[in-house]
Amino acid sequence: MKRNINLNRRLFRQTGVAIIAALMVAALVASIAGLLMVRQQRALQQLEIRKDTAEARAATWSVLQLVRLTLRDDARAGQPDHLRKPWAVPIPEIKIENGAMSGRLIELNGRFNLGNLIDQNGQPVAAAWAAYPRLLANLGLPSNLADNLREYFVLHAVQQGEKKIWLPLIDGHELANVAGYTPEVIRQLEPSIVTLPVATALNVNFASPEVLAAWVPQLTVSAAEQALSKRRSQYFNSPADLIGHLPKEVQAQVPAQLLTVKSQYFWSEMGARFGKVLMQHRALLDRSKSDMPVVLSVQRMY
CATH class of the missing domain: 3.30.1300.30 (GSPII I/J protein-like)
Incomplete structure (x- = not known):
């Protein structure tokens, strides 16, 4: 009788172990299947993203x-x-x-080109350096930011013979390396400036009053705005068209060679x-x- 009971217990234990083992195998198989399904879904998603990226x-x-x-x-x-x-x-x-x-x-071409600050020989352009502080003032920014930019150019100049060659800015993002040019300052400047590989003329059909007034000494922003308002009804066919609408006392100061109607x-x-x-x-x-x-x-x- 005892032998039968012990035998039944052993058989029950073995059966239980077998069931547990079977359940573990089933769980493992389910986990592997789930993992493979997830990987397949990810692969399909990556394939779709690659396709969308290419398109x-x-x-x-x-x-x-x-x-x-x-x-x-x-x-x-x-x-x-x-x-x-x-x-x-x-x-x-x-x-x-x-x-x-x-x-x-x-x-x-309607923006203030920082590329105008340095000529082809790597030397500062006096007229542009006189205009840039006026632009800053017109935009409500401290004029000493022009001095900081000048110091930046001097610091990064390279010696060639007896001359120091100023290196132009690569792009506007480089201003972030200049003292005082905080993200807020750059955001305020951004609509008015650009950094181009060569010096450019200013297209008067796109220039803002602040930029135009920067290039003409003694021209106020309000006077520039009044003159530029004429292009709402008729664009300027030449720089002379604009100059004729400026106050007579400043017309002789206008650098006509720096103005254009072409972009x-x-x-x-x-x-x-x-x-x-x-x-x-x-x-x-x-x-x-x-x-x-x-x-x-x-x-x-x-």
Whole structure:
């Protein structure tokens, strides 16, 4: 009797162990299956993201080529560049298959070009250094920021023979390395300045009153604003058109050689959205050297 009881107990234990082992194996198999399923889902998601990324890049490139063609055809027309040009109107988001695209052109010859501060020989340009503190004052910023920028150029100058060569700024982001140029200051400056690889003339059809007044001694921002208001009804066909609307006492001070109605430099901002992928690029375009605008740089904004 005892033997039977012991035998039954052993069989029960063995059966229990077998069941537990079977359950553990089943759980392990389920875990592995779940892990494989998760990995498969992740792989599919990554594949989808790669596909969307490729489509977004292709769309961005297409927008850039369209922009270049638009600027080329516009230059061939030979007309003054002004705010009413079709390319000056931002393109709202356009739905396309599986995604959307958007873009806009930002004219840059209407800004104060920090590239004008240094000539081709790496020497400071007196007229530009006289204008820059006036721009700062017009924008409500401390004029000593111009001194800080000058010291920055001097500090980073290179000796060549008996001369010190000032190195131009690479882009506007470099201002963050200059004393006093806090993020708030740079944000306030940003709509009015640009850093271009060469000196440029100021397009009076796009210039703000603050920028125009910076280049003309004794011209107030309010007087500049009044003169520039004329372009709302009719754009300026030449710098002389603008000069004729300025106060007579300052007309002789206007650096006419620094004014223009043509634009050669632009930022092309291109956006593309496919699935979960959103891309925004900014390209610097130069149409001064060839028929088709040249892409000088491309930067991903996000």
